[in-house]
Amino acid sequence: MAHTVFIDGGAxxxxxxxxxxxxxxKEFELIKLNDDERKDPDCRRTALxxxxxVILCLPDDAARDAVAMLDKAxxxxxxxxxxxxRTAPGWIYGFPExxxxxxxxxxxxxxxxxxYPTGFLALMAPLVRAKLLPRDWPYTVNAVSGYSGGGKSLIERFRGDGSNIAFMDYGLTLDHKHLPEMQQKSGLANPPVFAPAVVPGFRGMVVEVPLPIRAMRSASPPDELRAELTRYYEDAPLIxxxxxxxSEVLLHTDAAPSDRVDLHVFADSKGETARLVAVxxxxxxxxxxxxxxxxxxxAGIDPLAGLRL
Known part of the structure; x- marks a missing residue:
């Protein structure tokens, strides 16, 4: 028998x-609501x-409301x-690796x-856990994303008539909503300084953590960082x-969907500085x-089923 799945916010x-x-x-059967039913609390409650x-693709408050609609039975x-x-007690963080x-x-x-945390944590969490990078260093994160991450409003800003945006720096209040997640799941003593931006491509993302290794206390050489990431992900088919x-890392405007992550450790010839990069x-x-x-x-099936490899 197929598992029933309701995507709340599926539009x-x-x-x-x-x-x-x-x-x-065949393993899954989607429960679909029409436009009127999606706006009807009773219909949504029944589907939930x-x-x-249930997969919630909703704003934060609406997601909390949806969870509150669930009966324990x-x-x-x-x-x-x-x-x-993402940092709430009782919830498992959905990063199997x-x-x-x-x-x-x-x-x-x-x-x-x-x-953004996916790229950051894929790089940092194994290295902090292995004590190859100090947990109390003031890390910075530089990242760019395609505009699809901002939802319909940002897509319209980049695709709308007369749009000429070449680069959008944001998060300038330095309180981005991803910061608690990035700190907690990496085990850092302090949140990183996070500098996100958007570029005129639909999908794709580059997340980078620069490391002034020569100035850092107890930071391991770049070759050891790369070796630990390689060991950690040796049985992770998506990473x-x-x-x-x-010589370069590119995002393409016509990139196809992908569920993979590519990690790089770049370094100077003396190993005194490094750049950790996730794509x-x-x-x-x-x-x-x-x-x-x-x-x-x-659901107890092949974890890679249906993914874009």
């Missing part, structure tokens, strides 16, 4: 990409409590793609990682740690692909 970019990854799969799995298991529960596939598989409440240096699809492993990976694990 948004993340919800549509999740549905695309579930299309044609009937489904085996329903047995519905939830994956929340919003920020609402960091928390363990079996932990996600056995969870009833899973919070989907944010797109590749590149061994050979490249991913903000709509893939940074959103929809991560939700489907968690759904697969929770």
């Amino acid at each position: 948004g970019t993340t919800g549509l990409e999740i549905a695309d990854r579930l299309k044609g799969r 409590n009937f489904a085996d799995f 329903s047995g519905t298991r939830v994956i929340d793609a919003s920020t609402a529960h 960091l928390v363990g596939p079996s932990v996600v598989a056995g969870a009833d409440r899973v919070s989907n990682p944010g797109c 590749t740690v590149h061994q050979e240096p490249v 991913l699809d903000n709509l893939g492993k940074g959103a929809s692909g991560a939700a489907v990976q968690s759904l697969n694990l929770m």
Whole structure:
């Protein structure tokens, strides 16, 4: 028997990409509401409590409201793609490579990682855990994303008639909503200084952590950082740690959907400075692909099924 899945907020970019990854799969049956039903609280409540799995693709407050609609007796298991529960007690962080596939598989409440934190944590969490990087260093994070990460309003700003945006720096109040997640899940003593930006491409993301290793107390050489990431992800089919240096890292305006993450450790010839770089699809492993990976694990099927490899 197929597992029933209700995507609450399925008309948004993340919800549509999740549905695309579930299309044609016999393991799942999507519960669909028409426009009027989506606006009817009773219809939504019924769908939420009937489904085996619910994936929330909603603003934070709406996601909390949806969880509050669930009856304890329903047995519905939830994956929340919003920020609402990423650091909340009782929720499992939906990053199997960091928390363990079996932990996600056995969870009833899973919070989907944010797109920027996915790249940052893929780089930093294993290295801080292994004590190859100090947890109390004042780290900085430089990152760019395609405009799809901002939802319909930002998509319209970049695609609308007369748009000529070449680069958008934001998060200038330095209180970005991803910071608590980035600090908590990496084990850092302090939140990093986070400098996100948007470029005129639909999808794709580069997340970079520069390391002045010569000035850092107890930081390991770049080769050791790369070796630890390679060891840590050796059994992680979605994450590749590149061994050979490249001369440039590109995002393409016509990039296809991808649920992979590519990690790089760049360094100068003396190993005195380094740049940790993660490249991913903000709509893939940074959103929809991560939700489907968690759904697969929770349903007890191949975790890579339906993903864009």
